[in-house]
Amino acid sequence: MKKSIFLFLLCIPxxxxxxxxxxxxxxxxxxADVYENKWAASFIGGLxxxxxxxxxxxxxxxxxxxxxxxxxxxxxxxxxTLSIYSPMEITVVCAAGPSANLQTIExxxxxxxxxxxxxxEEAIKKSAASNEAVYISFK
Numbered sequence: 001m002k003k004s005i006f007l008f009l010l011c012i013p014x015x016x017x018x019x020x021x022x023x024x025x026x027x028x029x030x031x032a033d034v035y036e037n038k039w040a041a042s043f044i045g046g047l048x049x050x051x052x053x054x055x056x057x058x059x060x061x062x063x064x065x066x067x068x069x070x071x072x073x074x075x076x077x078x079x080x081t082l083s084i085y086s087p088m089e090i091t092v093v094c095a096a097g098p099s100a101n102l103q104t105i106e107x108x109x110x111x112x113x114x115x116x117x118x119x120x121e122e123a124i125k126k127s128a129a130s131n132e133a134v135y136i137s138f139k
Contacts, residue, residue: 024065040088067091
């Protein structure tokens with residue numbers, strides 16, 4: 001009887017946790033440049049998210065893919081702290097560079113709000129006409 005209770009208590013963390021994995025892809029070609037943070041600190045079961053990853057510091061050609069996941073060790077740490085500390089793994093895969101078939105609109109970084117809004121409107125129209133993504137690049 002004691003052994004079955006012990007086994008049940010040992011299995012509880014695995015019953016109430018699950019692997020979490022989210023992937024966002026921009027459609028750009030991937031490069032070998034990868035930024036990883038295996039212990040991005042979030043708290044209260046992820047209600048307080050980890051710090052922002054400033055991809056522009058790591059990827060000069062933009063981002064091809066972003067993945068967030070909970071590894072087994074992340075889940076163990078979350079279980080041991082009763083979800084107060086909820087670490088996650090973040091992976092940013094940099095882009096190889098703009099692809100020839102991607103539509104891009106370039107906007108000066110210090111442009112007025114009116115020019116920026118017109119650029120977004122133009123991107124929306126191009127995207128609706130071609131049924132593909134249109135990227136806005138701030139130079």
